[in-house]
Amino acid sequence: MRHIISVLVENKFGVLARIAGLFSGRGYNIESLSVNATENEDISIMTIVTRGDDHIIEQIIKQLRKLVNTIKVRDVTQVDHIERELALLKVHATQRTRPDILSIIETFRGKVVDITKESLVVEITGDQNKLNAIINVLEPYGIIEIIKSGTIAIARGNKSTTDFTKQDIKSQEE
Amino acid sequence: MSKTGAEILVECLKKHNVDLIFGYPGGVLLHIYDRLFDSDILHVLPRHEQGGIHAADGYARSTGKVGVCFGTSGPGATNLVTGIATAYLDSVPLVVFTGQVSTNLIGGDAFQEADIVGITRPIVKHSYLVKDVEDLAPTIAEAFHLAKTGRPGPVLVDLPKDVIAAKSKNLCSTDIKLVGYNPTYEGHPMQIKKMLKMLENAKAPVVLIGGGVKWSNAHEELKKFVETLNLPVVSSLMGIGAFPNPHKNWVGWAGMHGNYASNKTLTEADFILAIGTRFSDRTTGRLDAYAPKAKKAQIDIDPTSIDKNVKVDIPIVGDCKTVLNQILNYIKDFNWDKCKNDREDWLKKIEYWNNERPFSYKFSDKIIKPQFVVEKIYEVTNGDAIITTEVGQNQMWAAQFYKFKDPRQFITSGGLGTMGYGFPAAIGAKLGNPNKEVFDIAGDGSFLMNMQELCTAVQYRVGVKVAILNNKFLGMIRQWQHLFYNKRYSYSCLECQPDFVKLADAYGCVGFQVVNPSDVEPVLRESLKIKDKPVLFDFLVDREENVYPMVPAGAALNEMIYGEK
Ligand SMILES: Cc1ncc(C[n+]2csc(CCOP(=O)(O)OP(=O)(O)O)c2C)c(N)n1
Ligand SMILES: [Mg+2]
Numbered sequence: 001m002r003h004i005i006s007v008l009v010e011n012k013f014g015v016l017a018r019i020a021g022l023f024s025g026r027g028y029n030i031e032s033l034s035v036n037a038t039e040n041e042d043i044s045i046m047t048i049v050t051r052g053d054d055h056i057i058e059q060i061i062k063q064l065r066k067l068v069n070t071i072k073v074r075d076v077t078q079v080d081h082i083e084r085e086l087a088l089l090k091v092h093a094t095q096r097t098r099p100d101i102l103s104i105i106e107t108f109r110g111k112v113v114d115i116t117k118e119s120l121v122v123e124i125t126g127d128q129n130k131l132n133a134i135i136n137v138l139e140p141y142g143i144i145e146i147i148k149s150g151t152i153a154i155a156r157g158n159k160s161t162t163d164f165t166k167q168d169i170k171s172q173e174e
Numbered sequence: 175m176s177k178t179g180a181e182i183l184v185e186c187l188k189k190h191n192v193d194l195i196f197g198y199p200g201g202v203l204l205h206i207y208d209r210l211f212d213s214d215i216l217h218v219l220p221r222h223e224q225g226g227i228h229a230a231d232g233y234a235r236s237t238g239k240v241g242v243c244f245g246t247s248g249p250g251a252t253n254l255v256t257g258i259a260t261a262y263l264d265s266v267p268l269v270v271f272t273g274q275v276s277t278n279l280i281g282g283d284a285f286q287e288a289d290i291v292g293i294t295r296p297i298v299k300h301s302y303l304v305k306d307v308e309d310l311a312p313t314i315a316e317a318f319h320l321a322k323t324g325r326p327g328p329v330l331v332d333l334p335k336d337v338i339a340a341k342s343k344n345l346c347s348t349d350i351k352l353v354g355y356n357p358t359y360e361g362h363p364m365q366i367k368k369m370l371k372m373l374e375n376a377k378a379p380v381v382l383i384g385g386g387v388k389w390s391n392a393h394e395e396l397k398k399f400v401e402t403l404n405l406p407v408v409s410s411l412m413g414i415g416a417f418p419n420p421h422k423n424w425v426g427w428a429g430m431h432g433n434y435a436s437n438k439t440l441t442e443a444d445f446i447l448a449i450g451t452r453f454s455d456r457t458t459g460r461l462d463a464y465a466p467k468a469k470k471a472q473i474d475i476d477p478t479s480i481d482k483n484v485k486v487d488i489p490i491v492g493d494c495k496t497v498l499n500q501i502l503n504y505i506k507d508f509n510w511d512k513c514k515n516d517r518e519d520w521l522k523k524i525e526y527w528n529n530e531r532p533f534s535y536k537f538s539d540k541i542i543k544p545q546f547v548v549e550k551i552y553e554v555t556n557g558d559a560i561i562t563t564e565v566g567q568n569q570m571w572a573a574q575f576y577k578f579k580d581p582r583q584f585i586t587s588g589g590l591g592t593m594g595y596g597f598p599a600a601i602g603a604k605l606g607n608p609n610k611e612v613f614d615i616a617g618d619g620s621f622l623m624n625m626q627e628l629c630t631a632v633q634y635r636v637g638v639k640v641a642i643l644n645n646k647f648l649g650m651i652r653q654w655q656h657l658f659y660n661k662r663y664s665y666s667c668l669e670c671q672p673d674f675v676k677l678a679d680a681y682g683c684v685g686f687q688v689v690n691p692s693d694v695e696p697v698l699r700e701s702l703k704i705k706d707k708p709v710l711f712d713f714l715v716d717r718e719e720n721v722y723p724m725v726p727a728g729a730a731l732n733e734m735i736y737g738e739k
Contacts, residue, residue, distance in 0.1 A: 010354060013303060018295060025296045055481070062478040068300040068320060071354040 002031070003057050004083065004153045007046040007064055008072040008162045011037065015069045019046060022067065028052065028060050032150030043071065045162070047152045072162035078169050080156040086149040087131050088113075089122045092142030101141055108134045119144060127151075175345075179307045179338040180205035182345055183271075184213050186314040189346050192242050194218065194233060194605060196226035200246020201286065202273035202335040218605065218634055221626040223250050225598040227257025228624065231266050232599025235585045236560055237606040238391065240267045240321050247273040248286030251332075252293065256592060258328050259297040263589025264412060265389055267326035269317045270298075276336040277305055291332050299327030307340040311347040319350050324357030325476040326389050357475055361492035366500055367507075369447065369471040369488045373403075374508045376445035376469075377516035381405050382428070385412030385588070386450015386474060387494050388581040393417065395498035396449065402502075403510060404517065405447075406524050408436045410457045412588045413450070415578035425524055426533075429457040430725045431570040434531035437723075437731040439524050440465045448472040448486070450494045452479040454589070463730030473497045531723070531736065533574040542691050544568070544643040544715040548575035551613055551641060554698045559611040560585065560603045564596040564620030566650035568643045570721045572615040594623025600638040601631050611639070611702065618644040619668055628681040631708040639701060639709045642674060645717045653720045657735075674712035683708040 009015045016035060023030045031049040038045050050060060057075065064073045093101050094117075101120065105112060110124035124134055128151065135146065155161040159168070177185075183206060187195070195217045199207045210217050220226035223245040230241030241261075245254045251272040261268045275284040291301045300320050302313050310333075317329040373379055387396055393416050400407055400423050407417045409427045417424055426433035428440055437459075440446065446468045451457070458464045464484060471488035472480050480489040490497060535545040548571050551559070561576050562585040563569040569586055578584045585603060587595040600614040614621075621642055631638055645652075651666040678685025684704055686697050688711060701709045722737035 013305070014291060014295070014301075017292065021295050059478065059482060066476070066478055068352060068355045 001053065001057070002049065002051050002077070004076040004081070004151060005048045005050060005061065005064070006074045006076050006153065006161045007048060007070055008038075009044050009046060010069040010071065011042050011044045012069050015044070016046075018067055018069065019048075019064065022063055023050070023060075026059075026063065028056065034150040034152055047076075047150070049151050074162045074164055076153045076155060076161055079164050079172060081153050081161070082156060083127045083151055083153045084125050085128060085131055085151050086123070086125045087135075088147045089124065089135065089138060089143060090119055090145040091122060091138050092118065092144055093120045094118060097141055101138065104134070104137050110134065176341040176343045177345060178205065178341050179310050179333070180209045182307070182310050182342060183314065183333070183338070184209040184215070186311055186346055187215060187242065188213070190240070190314070190318045192240070195242045195244060196220055196230045196602070197244030198223050198226055198246065198250055199244075200250050200273055202247045202275060202333075202338075203244060205335070205338045206244070206273075206333075218630065220598065220630050222624065223253035224257055224594065225624050225627040225630065227254050227268070227270065228260065228592075228595050228598035229602035229605070229627070229630075230268055231257060231261050231595075232562060232585055232602030233606040234261075234266050234268060234602075235264075235599070236582050236603035238582065239606070240269055240318055241602065242269050242271070244271045245273070246286070247275055247290075248288045251288055251290035255294060255297070256590075258294050258330065260587050260590045260592045260595060261328040262297045262299070264587065265326050265385060266328065267321040268328040269321050270328055270330045272330060272332050274303065274332045274334040277334045278336070280334065291330065294330055297328075298330050299325075301330040301332070303332040304334070304337050307337050307342040308344050310337065310342065311344050312349055312351070315347050316350050316352060319352070320355065324355070325386075357493075358491045359475070359493040359496045361473065361490045361497035361500055363500065365488055365490045366497065367504060369490060370501065370504055370508050372445055372469055372471065372488065373447065374510065374512055377513050378443050378520040379405055379445040379447065379517065380425070380439050380443045381407045382410070382440070382446050382448045382451055383407060383413040383416050384410040384449070384451025385416075387413060387416035390450060390475070390494040391581075392450070392495035392498050393581045395495055395502065399498055399501060399505075402505060404521070406439060406521060408439055410451045410454070410588075411573060411586065414573055415584045416581045418579040419577040425528065427573065428731065429459070430727075431574065431721050431723065433528070433533055433574070434723055434734060435524055435527035437725065437734060438527045440468070441730075441732045442523075443468045446470045448474075449498070450474060452482065453484040455483070458484065459725045459731040459733070460728055463732070535719070535737075538716070539691050542688065542694060542713055542715045544645070544713070544719055545571050545575050546691060547641060547643060547694055547713050547715065548572055548615060550694045550698055551615070552576045554695065554702060555611050555613070559583070559613050560600075560607060562586065562596040562600040562603060562612070562614045564614070564616045565591045565593045566617045566620060566648065567645070567653065567719075567721050568615050568617040568620070568649070570650075571643065574721075576615075593617070593620035597621060597638075597640055598624050598627045600640070601627060601636050604636050604638045605634070614638060614640045616640050616642045617649060618642050618646060618671060619648045622671070625677070628678070628683055628708060628710070632682045635706045637705045637707060637709075639711065641711045642713060643715050644671075644674070644712050645715050645719070646671065647717060650721070652718070656718070656720065657724075658726070674710055678708075678710040683710060685710045685712065687712040687714065689714050
């Protein structure tokens with residue numbers, strides 16, 4: 001099962017290495033990881049996408065919590081949430097194919113951010129399904145390069161993602 | 175007033191009640207060593223950094239205090255790695271200071287530069303690279319706090335040379351800012367009551383203890399709890415000593431070379447209360463056949479230890495001592511007469527198993543049996559000695575044939591299984607407990623790994639005893655080759671070895687070679703008179719003796735193999 005885990009960490013020397021090392025050292029898998037500062041510059045948030053059965057996910061969460069520099073850890077996939085990924089796609093586009101491609105991009109609400117005689121770059125955001133869909137459709141035209149940001153996720157509702165408690169999760173389920 | 179980093183460091187160590195350091199100097203540490211020269215902290219110079227850190231570890235395990243050691247940048251730091259891993263796996267509180275090249279040189283492959291924070295990241299509880307002298311005092315305060323609270327462990331502090339030379343007004347700090355670190359000491363009352371309810375209805379319960387009981391100083395509470403409810407106690411290797419042996423509720427220790435009754439008890443139990451033990455593979459045997467009939471509850475301060483290997487029905491996150499005190503408060507609210515008769519039958523059964531197959535060996539009056547040596551050490555020390563061990567058969571026989579009554583009496587590298595640990599650990603233990611007899615029960619292979627510390631022991635007049643059970647083999651390896659590889663003793667024979675008596679002599683200590691069983695006890699007694707220098711015994715033992723019982727790797731606890739009776 002795919003899980004998205006939000007990890008609030010102190011913005012200290014070596015934190016990223018500790019977290020990446022935990023995953024590699026214990027044989028957990030990382031599908032994507034993104035890090036950024038929060039509104040408080042001493043604190044960063046990491047969004048980690050991983051896979052594993054319940055037992056492994058539980059261990060991952062506990063091991064993350066055990067790191068001295070982690071403040072809060074939440075499995076975002078347990079709560080109502082919004083997921084986004086940003087992709088920049090460089091697609092082969094000639095004068096002949098360009099109109100078709102532009103209409104596809106429009107359908108997906110992408111944005112063209114660069115254009116040359118033979119190619120264009122699309123900026124597109126969405127969840128994994130949406131990104132996969134547009135990539136599939138553009139494939140036949142020739143995709144030159146795909147750069148993706150990795151998933152970020154945020155909980156719906158008033159609370160910060162990592163402030164959701166077990167209680168909140170239970171009441172959402174009911 | 176401002177002081178240099180080196181001065182601040184030495185003053186902070188004193189503020190944290192450090193009275194003993196094991197350290198080895200080097201270029202980047204010279205500022206610090208210059209300060210140590212005038213300090214009244216005892217600094218012991220081992221002859222190898224590995225010896226130093228194991229000594230700090232032995233000191234910590236035998237006293238319960240934080241062990242402190244120093245190593246210089248590069249090779250000094252990398253020589254500490256095995257010691258850090260050893261301490262990490264057995265949850266030993268250490269603060270390890272390493273020198274580092276100046277901050278402006280870091281990353282440039284400078285002379286004796288090694289990224290020790292990176293190298294040790296997976297084997298420390300936490301680590302720091304101090305980049306600014308202003309952070310030094312608070313970092314030291316955090317390091318000591320982290321090492322000894324929660325689940326203890328080694329903390330590394332890397333000190334660049336320029337930081338140590340720089341000056342700061344931030345002299346000492348108790349100001350700990352660890353927003354993400356807050357170990358849970360108190361157990362959840364609901365969980366504890368649920369556990370007691372389960373225990374109330376158990377007909378064949380057992381308490382399984384581990385090293386956590388020692389670190390949390392919970393042995394008194396444990397004893398009171400067990401005696402009040404008359405429960406049998408089984409331990410892991412690391413838990414040995416946390417409950418007294420002999421005692422009518424003591425069953426033994428479980429696992430690969432544990433006693434038959436303990437493994438049998440776990441297999442037949444209907445309820446296990448695990449306290450401060452992490453269900454390591456050496457203790458559980460094959461997991462799908464582990465304690466198949468038992469409901470399980472587990473008390474541990476480290477949530478990652480719960481449900482990691484063995485799924486438990488009632489997790490209780492908390493400190494062993496605190497939770498045991500909570501338990502003692504709730505006990506009276508339950509009806510302990512309910513299954514009393516069943517539990518008495520259960521205890522009788524366990525007693526029967528213990529009589530059926532106790533730890534045993536065939537005595538010989540012609541050749542020294544290694545187990546016999548351990549028994550004699552037990553006798554001549556009245557069971558009061560601190561015993562450290564090396565790794566291999568010697569370790570298992572020490573655990574099987576010495577009876578431990580105190581929680582800080584049995585000191586062994588259980589998690590990492592580090593050969594060469596026992597002797598330096600014994601030096602640390604003796605320095606921490608000068609009035610106790612300290613024996614390293616050693617193998618001939620392991621001892622050679624850190625024997626240079628004889629020099630340290632002589633220099634500081636450390637009267638430790640090293641009892642080599644000399645089988646001229648990497649005995650435990652030979653045993654596996656005997657049992658599972660058709661007796662093909664591939665590279666496990668140690669026929670070439672030094673003359674240990676001459677070796678002792680060369681270092682300025684006392685050496686005895688013992689060949690006859692009848693000489694074992696007199697020589698041991700004689701040696702007890704020697705107080706101010708190490709004594710090295712070369713006991714020439716039966717070379718192909720095996721350790722039994724044994725649960726082969728991958729087998730279940732009830733699939734033990736036994737030697738001939
Ligand atoms: C540093 C290290 N290297 C290798 C091993 C693997 N090993 C485990 S026991 C053992 C043999 C130990 O021989 P010895 O010290 O003579 O003890 P004995 O088993 O003969 O009592 C070896 C090589 C280890 N535990 N530690
Ligand atoms: Mg040997």
